Amino acid sequence: MRRLAILIAAAIAGLAALPANAETGMLSFVQIVEKEFTLTPSRPSVRAGSVSIELVNFGMDTHDLVVKSVKAGSKPVRFKQLDPRGRTERTLRMTPGRYSLWCSLSNHKARGMRATLIVTK
């Protein structure tokens, strides 16, 4: 029951982390390339539903990634910190809307490591 409540809350916030083996039909892919001090999605928009977000660190410093819907009250999803040449992937359930992406380490966001991802219907 508690788990269900958490999932509902996350869905309301517009974004939910899926279990690794969840199969929800069509999967969209987007790759986020990070380096000092840029953060570039491989595409400006993805379709709503299951989205595989892959984070690749092409820089020389450690970076992380936060994904958050711009809707008020939404909860951010945090990716683990990546060492240079590191790579990680998470599949998220994303509803239509605008999402902010940034690196939360130090002043990386202020120095340019931020971007927007549009999730379309």
Place this chain on the structure above:
Amino acid sequence: MATIPHYEGPFRTAEAERLLWRAGFGPRRGQAASLARLGLDGAVRSLTHPPAERWIGPAPHDDKGHPLAPADAYGHDHLWWLDRMVRTRRPLVERMTLVWHDWFATSNSGVGSQKLMLAQNRLLRRYALGSFRKLLVSITANPAMLIWLSGTDNRKDAPNENYGRELMELFTLGEGNGYTERDVREQARALTGWTSTWKRGKGQTDFRFDPRRHDPGVKTVFGKQGSYSWRDSVSLCINHPEHAPFFVDKLWSYFVPEPPDARTKAGLEELYRRDHEVRPVLDAILRHPALYTGPRMVKPPVVYIAGLLRGLNRGVDTSAWVWLSDGAGQRLFNPPNVAGWDDSRWLDTNAFRGRWYIANTALEKVSLGDRKGRKGPKVPNDPEAIVKGALAVLGNPTIRPETHAELLTFARASLQGASGWKAESYPPLVANAVRQLLAVSPDLQTC
């Protein structure tokens, strides 16, 4: 014109097989015999003048059955191209695309955009059999290359020598062959002017030539003076007397492991100098006796993988090919450096181990015996039938009699004394082992 020797020997299935491996990714089932029926001239023509592309076989997917996203997911770029190699009806076009990828080796490790790498791949394919001059002009202005070799950092007040140096050293003339350090510096000046715009969320975009960043002054290149532009820089290299010999030697080396004799070399250079078209030179190389009678060549890892899949009638259905190919020394879109892959290391002790894994993965879907509680087809307790079966599974490749004898010896020894329950349970295990040994044999690692 120097006459280029032409292969006059028999053109049988074995010769057609070698041609399909050298100029492509090996035969599909029965393809070598069909090609042999065309004769040498017809076979070569079918490769150098291919039909429109039409994919053969099932569409590729990852381990979870999702379609590939080559611009958006790690490794899918590699799988996307491997799939083209497996399913193409234009093997020489794909093979030449691979040759140009090695020749103008650009790595995503420095570019950081699979999308730009794929755009470069399309460019290489467009000129696969076409004009080297046009290819060189286009690759010089290609966004992935402009990032990789610092073209967009090369401006008149701070010339960057990266591209100018490699243009001569690796792409057109050869190391220290007919140019000086001063030529490198002057070429860098001629190549100034490229730039791009950084846009948040899009990365580097709008790659363009900006005359304000170009050094319009007089340069001295190869002893000639002029207000050379980037296009002049390319033309100076193409028109350099050392270019045609370099081009012929390098292109030849992708198809024949020993250098051409003097007469052949002179003929090929003359052919190339006419209009810098690649197709006629390829046509002559693919008809040359050295290709059919000379020593064997080691198959590059991706060629080996694509060929196994073609022989097995299997499509790209697992992402494992990315790390398996990498483990054998070749990750597409990620050559080790600007000089491309070192093919003298294809069979070193580390990379060869990768080929064992490749063979194992390629064969796992057709492996025999009990799987997941289900009984497989009965395998006869007969060494000869087992070796014959292994050859059939792999598309009946031509192998040397010695290899055939070794496989038979292994099968016989393994089945010796297999009576009682062993008479039924050993043959599938031995058959799987024979298939694996065949797939990693020198006969299948080379062509």
